[in-house]
Amino acid sequence: DTAVSQTPKYLVTQMGNDKSIKCEQNLGHDTMYWYKQDSKKFLKIMFSYNNKELIINETVPNRFSPKSPDKAHLNLHINSLELGDSAVYFCASLGSGTHTGELFFGEGSRLTVL
Amino acid sequence: EDKVVQSPLSLVVHEGDTVTLNCSYEVTNFRSLLWYKQEKKAPTFLFMLTSSGIEKKSGRLSSILDKKELFSILNITATQTGDSAIYLCAPKASGTYKYIFGTGTRLKVLA
Numbered sequence: 690d691t692a693v694s695q696t697p698k699y700l701v702t703q704m705g706n707d708k709s710i711k712c713e714q715n716l717g718h719d720t721m722y723w724y725k726q727d728s729k730k731f732l733k734i735m736f737s738y739n740n741k742e743l744i745i746n747e748t749v750p751n752r753f754s755p756k757s758p759d760k761a762h763l764n765l766h767i768n769s770l771e772l773g774d775s776a777v778y779f780c781a782s783l784g785s786g787t788h789t790g791e792l793f794f795g796e797g798s799r800l801t802v803l
Numbered sequence: 804e805d806k807v808v809q810s811p812l813s814l815v816v817h818e819g820d821t822v823t824l825n826c827s828y829e830v831t832n833f834r835s836l837l838w839y840k841q842e843k844k845a846p847t848f849l850f851m852l853t854s855s856g857i858e859k860k861s862g863r864l865s866s867i868l869d870k871k872e873l874f875s876i877l878n879i880t881a882t883q884t885g886d887s888a889i890y891l892c893a894p895k896a897s898g899t900y901k902y903i904f905g906t907g908t909r910l911k912v913l914a
Contacts, residue, residue: 693845791848791851797844
């Protein structure tokens with residue numbers, strides 16, 4: 690069973706469209722994140738939720754809206770997509786117990802905006 | 804503002820060489836630092852460091868933290884082609900959930 694799973698893995702869409710990426714973790718962790726990785730492989734934090742509550746909201750355009758329906762799920766909705774949104778988006782959850790402090794990453798969702 | 808700088812940005816070595824990767828940070832109220840390896844997909848966890856001077860080791864990889872000089876190093880001995888990857892470090896402050904990643908070091912190991 691994949692611990693942190695994201696869907697879709699690949700997404701190709703036109704500028705101006707709206708799209709969503711979903712993330713689910715089956716590790717029982719309380720805290721989840723969205724990171725954006727650009728073409729130079731720089732991983733930039735976007736959002737974090739702890740038990741469905743938004744705790745980190747970096748300087749991200751408000752076209753990006755995260756939603757956490759429960760602590761196992763964190764989705765990312767993007768409105769009015771722009772070329773610069775093309776990137777790999779990684780979901781992660783924060784470990785607890787013997788894995789306290791460790792980030793567990795999903796496999797990423799590659800978004801290409803044409 | 805918190806800052807993380809990794810060096811070198813990229814490195815090409817031959818199998819069997821030893822490499823040292825550096826992560827310098829400026830983080831107010833530093834708590835811990837993570838090291839990750841990223842090949843094609845998700846970053847995978849290597850080490851978490853919280854105390855100065857205590858080496859963490861896993862096979863040919865080892866890492867140490869210097870909280871006075873604000874850096875960590877990751878050593879890989881007897882490198883193999885499978886070590887080719889991007890290595891990322893991410894420090895964190897106390898009382899926050901925010902991990903800030905460095906730009907990464909891209910390592911290529913030639914056979």
